[in-house]
Amino acid sequence: MQKLLYSLFAIVLLFSCKTVKDVSLPIATPTDQDLTEETVDVSTIKGHIYYLASDEMAGRNTPSPELNIAARYLATSMMRYGVKPVPGLEEYFQPVPMKKITPxxxxxxxxxxxxxxxxxxxxxxxxxxxxxxxxxxxxxxxxxxxxxxxxxxxxxxxxxxxxxxxxxxxxxxxxxxxxxxxxxxxxxxxxxxxxxxxxxxxxxxxxxxxxxxxxxxxxxxxxxxxxxxxxxxxxxxxxxxxxxxxxxxxxxxxITEEVLKTYNVVGMVEGTDPVLKNEYIIYSAHYDHVGIGRADAKGDTIYNGARDNAVGSVTVLSAAENLAKYPTKRSAIFIFFTGEEKGLLGSAYYADNPAIPLDKVVYCFNSDNGGYNDTSRATIIGLTRTGAQPLIEKACMAFGLDAAEDAAPEEGLFDRSDNVNFAKKGVPAPTFSLGFTAFDDEINKYYHQPGDEPATLDYAYLTKFFKAYVYSCRLIGNTNTSVFWNEGDKYYDAGKGLYGEMKE
Ligand SMILES: [Zn+2]
The missing domain is CATH 3.50.30.30 (Glucose Oxidase; domain 1)
Structure with missing residues (x-):
């Protein structure tokens, strides 16, 4: 709808300018919300999720041939969107050296x-x-x-x-x-x-x-x-x-040891502002899941990981598609992590071996998902801990969602996902998640279960959820205000240490 209106508007403008030379109509600059609507659509979202969480992906275990196929899919999707590889990495891949140790x-x-x-x-x-x-x-x-x-x-x-x-x-x-x-x-x-x-x-x-x-x-x-x-x-x-x-x-x-080949997938889009483009924002999610395991009551053994974390991967793909087409003032780095389910391995490795130095990265906006039981909200774990709170709230509200802080702090979710490896280094790093009010039966029905399949998702809700994420990314990428940790936060001092005087 929005898309068509824009094209029509553009044609009318073009027509007016050519024929009525002495009337100069102001050309409406699309807002970040408009630009979000331009690229995020339900068919694209569905296609990505149905692919990444298909049975053929065998649950994307770390390591597995299917995990590497998923990595290739993420890389070629970025290629199609015009996202560039980060200099110093081979194509879009950062090899993460891992080994499997038998007891x-x-x-x-x-x-x-x-x-x-x-x-x-x-x-x-x-x-x-x-x-x-x-x-x-x-x-x-x-x-x-x-x-x-x-x-x-x-x-x-x-x-x-x-x-x-x-x-x-x-x-x-x-x-x-x-x-x-x-x-x-x-x-x-x-x-x-x-x-x-x-x-x-x-x-x-x-x-x-x-x-x-x-x-x-x-x-x-x-x-x-x-x-x-x-x-x-x-x-x-x-x-x-x-x-x-x-x-x-x-x-x-x-004891035996086997050396494993797995990859973080990384891409970037340069910012448009001559100064702010030297600041980077990481948009990240893990793309692995737990593979094949014990059968459920239906005899299903494939842990598809649609919510965890095909959804997160697709938030980042959605941001990549949008920002490649309409870059923000700041530069963007998109990262898909391997080995999260084995102990946050890919993000730990990246944080220790960043493709762009972390003191140039002003924010990391991660996405990870266990499930949802409230489609009126997005849950942002760490929402109230950084200066980006009003931006994220504005973006969620624009698409009819409440931005809610972590409803189950006792689960320690902030410190249980990839974002924590950046937080520890000082980079403000919340996690954008599907809406939940508690870690209840509705969540546990799918959380790390074979039934976490693409067909069980509410795509009308997901479309709003992805738009809210991408709009948040645009606002954070363009903002003139600080998105640093709030004073007194557990990671505030780490941030001061990382950025030195820059963040005073
Ligand atoms: Zn996860």
Whole structure:
């Protein structure tokens, strides 16, 4: 409708100017909303989603041949729209080095007539095959103070998992990272943490950590052994703690590694303003999903990932199509991430290896979707945390949607998607999502289920949703106001650090 009206208007203008030379009609400049209407349409949206979330894509697992076909589709779509590759990358692809590690076949820790077995008594969180004997040294909680002034060279350092006062094993992963770093830097042979938690029982841990893992291949050959030992056997633990001078034999074998080929897909459009074009905005979404898995009640085994995250991929494609045709003042970078479902791998890799330096990127507008249960809104996770809030609200309202902040903060969604890898570096980075009021049955019916298929989506709603996203992109790309973090935000200081004085 809008499109036709415009062409008619243009013809009338042209006609008037040619025939009535002395009457100069003002040529109406289309607004960003008008330009949004020019490109976003339901057939294009549907075509993309039906392709990306088709059964033939086999759930776009990382890695899989189908994931790479999806990558090619995203790249050639950008090519068709006139989006350019980013200088320095080959075509539209950023290879993301990953590897798939299968767990050990077996392992033992032996000391003072005790033997602990892999899985039953301990799990290997990180490391390669090892066969070594070394002295045991108990270092309490393994804080920096515990390590200071202690010679741990060549020793197996034993500590209690977590720091004092931390009861949640989720936190232990972070403290574990710090302890590993200390142990490794000081020349220890291995780090063993004594594990005991009622929240996450041992059999849950072994179920999870003895499955193959896909990780970014950044190890550069060194794999420091990091172990959780079940503290359920008090005699054995007492001996380890008493430890000085005690030698332990540590043996783990049968780990295999497979190098994987997957890609982030990246394109760009240069801005129109001679100054502002040096500022970039990232529009991003992950395009992988979880592949083929357990059958549902209907016997369907393909996890299509229409909502998660064909929809997100198509928000970015819609922005790419629109901004290639009608660039904004700022430059645009479009990124489709691999490996999100394996632990935000593609975005972590990009944030560490950006194609354009991150201090030139003023905003990252990500899209990720679990599902929706409210078609009167778009949910923006992090809406109220950056200066772009009024722009996003205006864009949503223009297409009949309320812009709503995350309705399920207890889910920790802000820190569970690709946007967080940019937020941590300081780049303001909310996530645009389908509307939801709670993580309820309506969401869970499709969330990471084989039934998350293209035919179950409401395309009238999606059309509004995509228009709201693209219009937001246009407003952010053209704005003269700051879209920086709000003062006091968790990532505000990281932002100040990234941009230095620029953002004062
Ligand atoms: Zn997702």
């Amino acid at each position: 050990p076949q077996s392992g033992t820790i032996s000391f003072a007539a005790e033997q602990m077995d892999y899985k039953k008594d301990f799990i290997l969180l990180k490391g390669a095959d090892i066969d070594t004997e070394a002295e045991v040294l108990f270092l309490n909680r393994g804080t920096a103070e515990d390590f200071a002034g202690t010679d741990v060279t060549g020793k197996i350092v034993v500590v209690i998992a977590g720091y004092e006062g931390q009861d949640n094993p989720q936190q232990w992963f972070f403290s574990g990272d710090e302890k590993q770093k200390l142990a490794k830097e000081k020349g220890a042979t291995a780090l063993i943490e004594l594990y005991s938690s009622v929240q996450l029982p041992w059999n849950f841990l072994t179920g999870y950590f003895t499955r193959p893992q896909t990780v970014v291949d950044d190890s550069k050959g060194e794999a420091f052994p990091y172990i959780w030992l079940n503290a359920a056997n008090p005699d054995a633990i007492a001996k380890l703690k008493a430890g000085n001078g005690l030698k332990a034999q540590l043996k783990v074998e049968g």
